[in-house]
Amino acid sequence: MLPHSTSARSIANLSCRRSQTFKAFYATIRGLRDSTAEPDEPPPPTASNDFILSILRANPSLRDSRSYLASFGPRPQPKPVVAHVLPDLPAVAPSIPKPADPAVDTKTVVEQPKPSPILASILNPIYRRTALVKVQGPFTDVQLDSIARGLVYLDKLGLVSVIVVENDNLVRGEENDRSEIIEETMRVVSMLEKQGARARPVLGSVVRLGPKPDEDVAVEPGVHLPEAHTLPSDLIPIRSALRAGEIPVVPPFALDSFCRSVRVDANDVIAALARGMVEAAALGKSSAFDEKAADFSEDVDLTPLRLMIINREGGVPSYARSGNPHLLINLTSEHTHIHETFRDSWRESHPTSLSNLSLARTCLTFMPPTSSAIMVSHRSPSSLIGNLITNKPALSSSLPHALLQGNRKLTPHTPTLLRLGLPIRVARTLDQVDRTKLNALLEQSFGRTLNEDAFYKRLETALDFVIIAGDYAGAAVVTNEPSSDGGEPISYLDKFAVLPSHQGDGTVDFLWVALHDESYGLGHPSSANPNGGKEGKGEGRDLVWRSRANNPVNKWYFERSTGHVRMGSWVLFWCDAEKRLKIEQGRRGSAGLSYVEDWERGRLGVWADVASKIPSSWK
Incomplete structure (x- = not known):
């Protein structure tokens, strides 16, 4: 029989080993559930649940669902051409093939099987559309992570973001401002990839300063043409990224008259892209971007369906809502009035609201009539899903004011939806x-x-x-x-x-x-x-x-x-x-x-x- 002390020590060691074995077993199970998860990270189903809950919170009506499916659902495929056999041709009996004539160069052409458009639409039923997104920092890593998660959710629903990065703390013209904005661009790319998306930094200039050659575009009075322009050939890097299933992330660079890449205002880049992408999509409608013959696995409609401005300020403050944001803005009839009633105190709390308001008006002038813009705080990334599915504000602006004032959804961070609207x-x-x-x-x-x-x-x-x-x-x-x-x-x-x-x-x-x-x-x-x-x-x-x-x-x-x-x-x-x-x-x-x-x-x-x-x- 072992001494008492030795027995106690052996029992303690056995208990310790059992505890370590259980911990190792638990860690192994967690590793099997998510091989990339750190021990202190939450399990991945939380992200999936968050995505599903974000869709459910949108609470789309039947009309909203039909509208979403009309934009992102399968397109009607062209009917196959049936070859008809002419009745007056005699039937040919099978015969022994004749030896090839050496004087005739015969080559066997092997055609690769093409995937059926119907099969492609079943395997990947989402028709991919694009959105122009302005990520207007500075943001902390936690804030940027939340923004990236929201953009990845949109990508899953078929809306692929073309992101232009801006940082209000990086003043243009200062030393190292170019390298710092590139670093900010790479941060956005890293955050998107951390959320499981594929992102591509497009560090070359995709727009050119100055008016477009032979400029002759009729716009509404008060609408300013972009200070930059882009040609279809300039969009090749963006189109390449979209076709490869990657999210292009663009710094605010532009080519000047000396072909130098310089940093410019991100609003000029976005406005030029809005116009250029619409024009490029229109040029390609007869070929690769024909919606009726779209390949669901690769093609992306280059026409921007949404403009999203994600910043720290949120929506445009309203004099009628005690400084809380406008819910829905008719840019055609309200743009000037909002400028005139914008309080001086808001110029400090919302310094870029008016410039973003003008940006939305310029972009929506070139975008399709069904397009809309949204100005949203980084605190409300899930509201982007609701806007995508319903294309409506979080609360209807036509509801009674007493009902709106007491509604919990109306907060300083409620997004503002903007439409070009009507007079x-x-x-x-x-x-x-x-x-x-x-x-x-x-x-x-x-x-x-x-x-x-x-x-x-x-x-x-x-x-x-x-x-x-x-x-x-x-x-x-x-x-x-x-x-x-x-x-x-x-x-x-x-x-x-x-x-x-x-x-x-x-x-x-x-x-x-x-x-x-x-x-x-x-x-x-x-x-x-x-x-x-x-x-x-x-x-x-x-x-x-x-x-x-x-x-x-x-x-x-x-x-x-x-x-x-x-x-x-x-x-x-x-x-x-x-x-x-x-x-x-x-x-x-x-x-x-x-x-x-x-x-x-x-x-x-x-x-x-x-x-x-x-x-x-x-x-």
């Missing part, structure tokens, strides 16, 4: 309305035939105003209806219509915001928008309208109205005048509004009576 104008008389275009809009939107004579005869006496978006892409017709109790006329939304081709591109929200500014939102600070109307001056009025109970748009109306009441096969909606609500709330102090105010009593009966007597406008 908005207000017509006060029928003489200012193009009846032919309005007829076409109403009939296409409602899918019914308008009774023109009765409709316009009624508007001759009842019309208050018509809000028109663009060239009759949308319109809101508001009338003054006599009250059944002899009181003030009722402001009635007679028609609200948007062309089917413009549904989902922001026109609906732009039109409703203008309607808010001209009716129930008058007198509210957020109504001082330059839409050609009263610009927020005046007294707001309750807005009333009705919709059939089975109208699928009612869900949208429920979210934007103050209240509703059912009237048989109809639903009556209304929006209370915001200025009056504010006055009543201030008058009552901390007690707040009661369930039914004195000025509310009996009005629903009057509204229902008036709305039920309005004749149909359709045949």
Whole structure:
């Protein structure tokens, strides 16, 4: 028998070895789960779960999903050409092959089998599109890692980023600024590869300073052409990287008139790329970039679908949201107004907001009408997925302001979505309305035939105003209806219509915001928008309208109205005048509004009576 001390020591050693064996076994299992993971790193399924959760948080509607699939889903493949055998040719019986004639040079041509486009679309069903991305630092490694993860998620969904790197702390012209910006570019490349993507630094200049030769491009007034340009041959490195499945990362370099590569403002590089990539894609549509014959495994549509500006500031601050960002901007009608109302304090907290706003306007001028831009903080990389799938802001800008102010999603880091948009104008008389275009809009939107004579005869006496978006892409017709109790006329939304081709591109929200500014939102600070109307001056009025109970748009109306009441096969909606609500709330102090105010009593009966007597406008 061993001594007691020896026995105890042996047991202790055995216990120690068992503990080490268990630790080694645990480490081995973790190594099998992820051979590249460090002992202190979280297991990789977290990243996959985060990707899936980011998609689920986007909460896309059926229309959003269809729109995404229309851009990134499989394209219809051309039908194969079937060879027809001519009936008058005699059948040839198999025979012994004749010896080759030595005087004739015969070569056997072996054709390599080509992959079926249908098979390629099944194996890789995502049709790859491009996005221009401005990564505007400086960022810490943790922040840049989060940004890279978001861009890799977009790549998985089919949106490949063409990244231009900028660092606001590296002043142009200082010593070593070129080498420092190259180092910053390589940091972005390393972070992308750390997230599992393949990235390629494109350190040569892909744009040239100065206007494009033989410049003759018609742009909207106030839109500035890029200070640089690019030729199709300059885009070969970017196109090569995209075809190889790599994300090109570009420093802000440009060739000057002496063919020297110099550092320039990243906005000039992005604007030149936006125009150049659209033009290069248009030149190649008949060959490699023909969407109908796209090879899903290699081809990438060079036309930018999105412009993404990722910085530390986030979106553009709004005077109507106490400095919180704009949710959706109509650049055509709001660009100048945002410049005029930009507070001096924001020039310190958001020093590049206005320059990025102008960059978005310039780029979207050349990009397709369905394209959009987003300005987002590095704190919200997952919002890029939501924007890609839905192409909508995080919150609708046409929601009631009280609902927006109390919404947890509206924070200083909420992204701003920007669209080129449409001009908005207000017509006060029928003489200012193009009846032919309005007829076409109403009939296409409602899918019914308008009774023109009765409709316009009624508007001759009842019309208050018509809000028109663009060239009759949308319109809101508001009338003054006599009250059944002899009181003030009722402001009635007679028609609200948007062309089917413009549904989902922001026109609906732009039109409703203008309607808010001209009716129930008058007198509210957020109504001082330059839409050609009263610009927020005046007294707001309750807005009333009705919709059939089975109208699928009612869900949208429920979210934007103050209240509703059912009237048989109809639903009556209304929006209370915001200025009056504010006055009543201030008058009552901390007690707040009661369930039914004195000025509310009996009005629903009057509204229902008036709305039920309005004749149909359709045949």
